Amino acid sequence: MSMVDNSSGDEREKKGILQCMEYFNLLFVVVSSSVQLYYEKYIFKQLCMDAKHSGEAWIREILDGHRSHCKINFRMSKIVFTSLSRVLETRYNLQNLRHISSREMLGILLYILGTGAKLSQCRERFQRCN
Structure with a gap:
């Protein structure tokens, strides 16, 4: 048992x-x-932004290029863009951040307002991830 x-x-x-x-x-x-x-x-x-031009390089290219490029993309002349950038930096203390310049910040804002670009288009144009 x-x-x-x-x-x-x-x-x-x-x-x-x-x-x-x-x-x-x-x-x-x-x-x-x-x-x-x-x-x-x-x-x-994996890096999501791998284009050759950064946003800062694209803005420099626009500002150094033909005057119509600035009006098409930012809806203002080069002189107005640079003056607005200087005013924002001096009077309103817009500062460069570690990875983005004040000119690029302004360029992104004006590009969105001027062209009605979507967020995905801005990511590609300025090579920025959220």
């Missing part, structure tokens, strides 16, 4: 161990999938 009871106890113990292993494997799959998704989203980021 005790032999039969002992063998059924061993089987229950084996089933319990197998069940624990299955839970562990399932937990391992869930955790490793979560870690992979986190890594792909927050750590391994």
Whole structure:
């Protein structure tokens, strides 16, 4: 009798161990999938802006180019653009940030207001991510 009871106890113990292993494997799959998704989203980021011209270079090109380019893109002449930029910097303390100049900030604003560009178009034009 005790032999039969002992063998059924061993089987229950084996089933319990197998069940624990299955839970562990399932937990391992869930955790490793979560870690992979986190890594792909927050750590391994591919550069989204890889064009040759930055926004600052594009603004310099507009201001140094033909006078019609400035009117088309910013709806004002070069002289007005540079004067407005100087006034915003001196009187209203518009400052360069670490990654963007005050001229580029002004250029982005005027480009959106003047052309009605969408956010995606501004990202491409000025090579900026949000």
